[in-house]
Amino acid sequence: MKRAFKTTEAVFDLCYLTVAAMIGFTLLFSAAGNFSRMLAGVMVLILVGGDAFHLVPRIIMIRTGKEDLLRRVLGRGKQLTSITMTVFYLFLWQIGVLLFSPENIALWSYTVYILAAIRIFLCLLPQNKWAEWHPPVIWGIWRNIPFFLLGTVVAGLYFLQSSAMPGLALMWLAIALSFAFYLPVVLWVQKNPKIGMFMIPKSGIYLWMLLMCLSI
Secondary structure (H helix, E strand, C coil), X not given: CHHHHHHHHHHHHHHHHHHHHHHHHHHHHCCCCXXXXXHHHHHHHHHXXXXXXXXXXXXXXXXXXXXXXXHHHHHHHHHHHHHHHHHHHHHHHHHHHHHHCCCCCHHHHHHXXXXXXXXXXXXXXXXXXXXXXXXXXXXXXXXXXXHHHHHHHHHHXXXXXXXXXXXXXXXXXXXXXXXXXXXXXXXXXXXXXXXXXXXXXXXXXXXXXXXXXXXX
């Protein structure tokens, strides 16, 4: 049963990367002067590139069982993914600002970029011990506090502007659900590794978010 779950995870990860990359290239090559759509394409490809640094070694580990040999690569892949996920939300924020042109948004934009900078800085600190199988949970919490705040602000923008563009009307909900699946992993995955399976629906929700971007 455990082997079947791991195989399912590997197949899903491969499909996720493939579909996400296709969406990214579709957005980029169909932009035709649409700057917001071009930004969305770059955003998606940054997300895919970062996720690949973690998911590809994960797929190889599942297929080969060589966990010790891939431990450091997996850890650094998680670090890079954490950074590119942050950049993804910066792009998503900027796309929303361009599309909706909300009033009095400058202060919130500063807040978003400050939160992202804090998150990336925390991800770069050696105390995270990314290359270890059981890195300190407290650092996982610390580095995700600004990330959750960042996601909340971005979700708030799309919620307040949900009627402005029907294709993006549920972007706020997708963001909220992605964090709802991510939070248990941050808090409890080391106590119960099965909780890591929440990353599968989280990735599915990311695909939903990327598909919504096709309406830009």
